[in-house]
Amino acid sequence: MTAFTTIQTRPFDGQKPGTSGLRKKVRVFQQPGYLENFVQAIFDSIGDCTGKTLALGGDGRFFNREAIQIILKMAAGNGFARVMVGQGGILSTPAASCVIRKYQTFGGIILSASHNPGGADEDFGIKYNIPAGGPAPEAVTEAIYARTQQIDKYRTTQVGDVDLDQLGEYPLGDMVVQVFDPVADYAALMQELFDFDAIRALFAGGFRMKFDAMHAVTGPYAKAILEGLLAAPAGTVMNGTPLEDFGHGHPDPNLVHAHDLVEALFGADAPDFGAASDGDGDRNMILGRGFYVTPSDSLAVLAANATLCPGYAKGLAGIARSMPTSAAADRVAAALGIPCYETPTGWKFFGTLLDAGKATLCGEESFGTGSDHVREKDGLWAVLMWLNVLAKRQQPVAEIVREHWAKYGRNVYSRHDYEAIDSAAANGLMEHLRGLDLKGQSLGAYKVAFNDDFAYTDPVDGSISTKQGVRIVFDDGSRVVFRLSGTGTEGATLRLYVEQFQPDPAQHHLDPQVALADLIKIARDVAQIEARTGRTEPTVIT
Numbered sequence: 001m002t003a004f005t006t007i008q009t010r011p012f013d014g015q016k017p018g019t020s021g022l023r024k025k026v027r028v029f030q031q032p033g034y035l036e037n038f039v040q041a042i043f044d045s046i047g048d049c050t051g052k053t054l055a056l057g058g059d060g061r062f063f064n065r066e067a068i069q070i071i072l073k074m075a076a077g078n079g080f081a082r083v084m085v086g087q088g089g090i091l092s093t094p095a096a097s098c099v100i101r102k103y104q105t106f107g108g109i110i111l112s113a114s115h116n117p118g119g120a121d122e123d124f125g126i127k128y129n130i131p132a133g134g135p136a137p138e139a140v141t142e143a144i145y146a147r148t149q150q151i152d153k154y155r156t157t158q159v160g161d162v163d164l165d166q167l168g169e170y171p172l173g174d175m176v177v178q179v180f181d182p183v184a185d186y187a188a189l190m191q192e193l194f195d196f197d198a199i200r201a202l203f204a205g206g207f208r209m210k211f212d213a214m215h216a217v218t219g220p221y222a223k224a225i226l227e228g229l230l231a232a233p234a235g236t237v238m239n240g241t242p243l244e245d246f247g248h249g250h251p252d253p254n255l256v257h258a259h260d261l262v263e264a265l266f267g268a269d270a271p272d273f274g275a276a277s278d279g280d281g282d283r284n285m286i287l288g289r290g291f292y293v294t295p296s297d298s299l300a301v302l303a304a305n306a307t308l309c310p311g312y313a314k315g316l317a318g319i320a321r322s323m324p325t326s327a328a329a330d331r332v333a334a335a336l337g338i339p340c341y342e343t344p345t346g347w348k349f350f351g352t353l354l355d356a357g358k359a360t361l362c363g364e365e366s367f368g369t370g371s372d373h374v375r376e377k378d379g380l381w382a383v384l385m386w387l388n389v390l391a392k393r394q395q396p397v398a399e400i401v402r403e404h405w406a407k408y409g410r411n412v413y414s415r416h417d418y419e420a421i422d423s424a425a426a427n428g429l430m431e432h433l434r435g436l437d438l439k440g441q442s443l444g445a446y447k448v449a450f451n452d453d454f455a456y457t458d459p460v461d462g463s464i465s466t467k468q469g470v471r472i473v474f475d476d477g478s479r480v481v482f483r484l485s486g487t488g489t490e491g492a493t494l495r496l497y498v499e500q501f502q503p504d505p506a507q508h509h510l511d512p513q514v515a516l517a518d519l520i521k522i523a524r525d526v527a528q529i530e531a532r533t534g535r536t537e538p539t540v541i542t
Contacts, residue, residue, distance in 0.1 A: 004077035021127025057091020058111025061118030086182030092281030134375030193311030277379035288397025296326035299363030426492035
């Protein structure tokens with residue numbers, strides 16, 4: 001028996017997980033004991049690890065391999081019998097959820113800062129996913145944080161590193177490290193859900209697409225599935241090799257950061273379909289030829305067409321969306337006679353609904369869509385679902401979306417991000433908004449129905465989450481929403497969401513920034529954005 005080693009340590013300030021784990025600069029994580037403290041806090045908080053199996057992997061960003069070696073030795077020191085680690089340290093977030101669920105592991109540790117930049121001077125992240133496959137709920141993350149504030153030692157094993165690049169099983173102390181193919185189980189699951197024969201026929205008929213993996217984790221998955229199993233032409237996948245710094249790019253699939261893809265889809269001789277995913281593979285952006293599909297509309301269109309896909313042929317139990325996401329999905333749910341749940345931002349809030357069978361499809365306006373096949377949002381899954389719909393309907397993306405608007409009406413929608421603003425100024429702005437009583441007041445041409453700070457009571461477990469975003473809702477159903485993002489590592493990110501329902505098809509062609517101009521000005525003025533942050537324009541508009 002290999003003895004574990006106990007290392008004395010001290011707490012670090014600020015190890016409080018955000019909406020999706022702990023994210024800090026790489027150099028913070030590289031401090032001696034910093035990562036070790038947080039990992040030990042996880043192991044101390046989740047119960048007896050003895051004899052259990054853990055899933056492990058990440059998005060390949062800088063410090064991923066080093067962190068995996070540290071965690072493997074700590075897992076051995078804490079009594080795990082086996083750790084399943086993706087080959088090369090690679091494992092997308094949705095694939096991790098797939099593996100956790102398929103092999104019934106004692107949860108998993110995912111190393112990623114999602115869509116944040118990577119590199120020696122950029123971001124790193126870590127989170128624990130529970131045995132159901134989803135992100136740890138608040139009760140668990142609070143317990144982990146509480147432990148980080150008291151920790152005085154961690155356990156590890158003094159052994160050599162494991163070769164992460166060769167498939168197979170390797171002893172590490174008394175534990176077994178299983179290096180496995182990170183794509184195989186995920187690809188098998190996708191084949192159960194979608195009509196791969198129909199999608200293959202679509203490509204065989206000359207259909208062209210571009211998928212931008214952004215030099216992030218989905219490159220190997222997209223190449224294996226799109227160019228391999230579905231026989232899309234070589235070169236369909238752009239930027240398909242994962243790099244530690246994402247090729248000096250920002251792996252966030254939006255109109256700004258996926259600029260090469262956007263230029264291709266809006267340029268001469270554009271392909272029929274375009275898509276991108278992010279650093280860890282859980283987000284997606286969908287484009288048609290010369291046409292951008294908002295994440296809110298994507299969720300609604302997929303919900304309306306879900307029965308075209310074999311895995312959803314029996315219909316949907318319900319739809320869930322985050323509060324800032326547009327109400328487009330609500331209209332589909334109403335037409336289908338199924339419930340639509342409105343939750344706080346954060347995929348963990350969908351977990352109880354999925355586990356209880358109350359929802360089948362879920363989505364967030366922040367480029368996240370998913371279903372009950374795993375317990376994470378899933379970028380490549382969304383792309384494959386779109387391909388399945390396109391193969392069955394034999395119509396261009398723009399035509400499908402416009403027909404959807406004609407049937408259900410259009411929820412004209414936009415998000416404005418103000419990134420890396422002063423944290424004190426951002427908190428002051430939110431406190432200002434929370435203190436307003438606007439009911440019955442007229443703001444421009446709009447009359448306020450109510451304003452509040454969104455709170456949520458989980459319909460399954462009764463847990464309560466407060467201060468989830470300030471809403472100003474108008475009599476005609478239009479609304480503006482303000483919240484601070486929990487995914488950044490520098491300053492604060494203020495997100496402003498603006499939405500207006502437009503039933504008139506003659507108005508559906510308008511650019512959202514034009515159609516929403518009055519509401520955008522009202523929102524900026526009410527929140528005193530320029531005066532409080534010094535910003536005259538948002539950093540990113542989507």
